Amino acid sequence: MAAPGKVAAFRLPPLPTIGEIIKLFRLKAQKQLSQNFLLDLRLTDKIVRQAGELKNAHVCEVGPGPGGITRSILSAGVEQLLLIEKDPRFIPGLQILSEAAPGKVRIVHGDILTYKMEKAFPKHLKKNWDDEPPDIHIIGNLPFSVSTPLIIKWLENISKKDGPFIYGRTQMTLTFQKEVGERLIANPGGRQRSRLSIMAQHLCTVKNCFVIPGEAFVPKPEVDVAVVHFTPLVQPKIQQPFELVEKVVRSVFQFRRKYCFRGLETLFPQDGRLKRTEQLMMTANVDPTLRPFQLSMSQFRNLCDTYRKMCDEDPSLFAYSYREELKQNKKMRILLKNQPEQTEK
Ligand code: SAM
Numbered sequence: 001m002a003a004p005g006k007v008a009a010f011r012l013p014p015l016p017t018i019g020e021i022i023k024l025f026r027l028k029a030q031k032q033l034s035q036n037f038l039l040d041l042r043l044t045d046k047i048v049r050q051a052g053e054l055k056n057a058h059v060c061e062v063g064p065g066p067g068g069i070t071r072s073i074l075s076a077g078v079e080q081l082l083l084i085e086k087d088p089r090f091i092p093g094l095q096i097l098s099e100a101a102p103g104k105v106r107i108v109h110g111d112i113l114t115y116k117m118e119k120a121f122p123k124h125l126k127k128n129w130d131d132e133p134p135d136i137h138i139i140g141n142l143p144f145s146v147s148t149p150l151i152i153k154w155l156e157n158i159s160k161k162d163g164p165f166i167y168g169r170t171q172m173t174l175t176f177q178k179e180v181g182e183r184l185i186a187n188p189g190g191r192q193r194s195r196l197s198i199m200a201q202h203l204c205t206v207k208n209c210f211v212i213p214g215e216a217f218v219p220k221p222e223v224d225v226a227v228v229h230f231t232p233l234v235q236p237k238i239q240q241p242f243e244l245v246e247k248v249v250r251s252v253f254q255f256r257r258k259y260c261f262r263g264l265e266t267l268f269p270q271d272g273r274l275k276r277t278e279q280l281m282m283t284a285n286v287d288p289t290l291r292p293f294q295l296s297m298s299q300f301r302n303l304c305d306t307y308r309k310m311c312d313e314d315p316s317l318f319a320y321s322y323r324e325e326l327k328q329n330k331k332m333r334i335l336l337k338n339q340p341e342q343t344e345k
Contacts, residue, residue: 009055009077012100018068021093027066029219033087034143036217038068043216048072050209050229051137051173058082058121060164062112062140062150062174065090067097069141074101084108084115112142113150117164127168129161130234134168141175141225148180151200151230158203158232159242169232173209181208181226186293193293195253198300202237202245204230237297240304244311244318248304251322252292260295261288266322267307280306 016024018039029035038044047069048054054076064070064083067090073081074097081104083094091109098105108115127134142150151174157163164170176184179192184200185208186192200206209227214220238245252263261277268276281288284302286295295303311318 008075010075010101012071012074012097015071015096015100018066018071021066021096025089025093027089027093030087031219034145034221035065035087036219036221037066038141038212038216039218040216041068041071043212044068044072045075046210047141047173047175047212047227048076048139050227051139051171054078054137057135057137058125059137059139060084060117060120062138063142063146064094065141066093069139070094070097070105073139074104078104080104080106080121082106082108082120084110084112086111112140113146113153118162118166120164121167125167129168131168133171133231136164136167136170138164138170138172138174140173144177144180144223147174147176148196150174151176151184152196155199155203156242159236159245165232169234171232172230173227174230175212175225175227178211178224178226181211181228184208184226184228188296189294191293194256195249198249198297199246200230202297202300204232206230238301238304240308244308245300245304247318248307249300252295252300252303256292258291259289260286260292263292264288264303267320268317269320270325276310280310283309 018037018041021027022037029037054073056077056079058080059073059078060082061070061073062084064085065087070081070083081101083105085091085094085107086109088109091107094105094107098107121136125134125136140147154163154172157165180196182192183194183196184206186194186197207229209229212225212227214222214224217225248267251266252260254266255262261281264280265273265277267280280303284299284306286299286303
């Protein structure tokens, strides 16, 4: 169905409604798999419009389920649509859609967390990283337990220009729990500013498009849902390897309510910790009494660049793990406690 005021670029033949497909194939949502379906095609059209112009585009839809969003993507006039669905119960319903749009749909019964996207689209669609994004889009309404680890994996792929991003700056339109959507776009000083804000914003332009109230889904989830659009940046805001940025950002946010100094200390071994943390903060020109959520992107960049220099000077530093040190110290304490006391003769 086309959006009001917008003519469908491709008209699907008359089909059973999504509700009828659900009944026909007994696609009862499985609560333990967090399945919540969208039946209102005006809403699925609205989600799909957030991706931008899709006429003749190549699209991968993740978790199509009974196919509401799938119909809107097809109506937008795409050239090719790749569907990746984990639950085999949905495949026959999706095949009906595939027959209604001959030659356009490819259905993969698989898990998006392990599916290799490198060969998913034709080679001729590849664009250079600094060119306009390729005519390739990823769209999906997945369970939250999948969408959050997936976006972290895809952010890493963006930083390495691999996975779906070997084709260039592939755009994504995905749904998240509303609060996760707020974290993804949070600015310095915002209550929701977190690790996810930095990791996403240093690699992408992130837009929180709109919120879908829980009532719009069948069955209704406990939370509202945010539709978020990502366009990878030509130049990441922090030009350091993903693992290094992750380590610094994770350290900063591990003590959310304390001064940022407290988290950053954990980057350094006990021996010399204070001195090296002071050196990091001074060189990066960051006030150690700022709270993690107050730090700006350029302060994170300075911290990562300085930590990188320190790692280059001491190659053992990057492998250092605070947690591992805590574990070892604990083991040692237990060992000493259990050792029989030496009595003097
Ligand atoms: N997109 C449909 C909609 O909006 O009505 C269904 C949404 S439902 C919240 C999530 C869908 O993702 C289900 O069809 C589920 O089987 C599928 N799914 C869950 N985990 C998946 C994974 N790892 N890979 C592919 N599909 C997955």
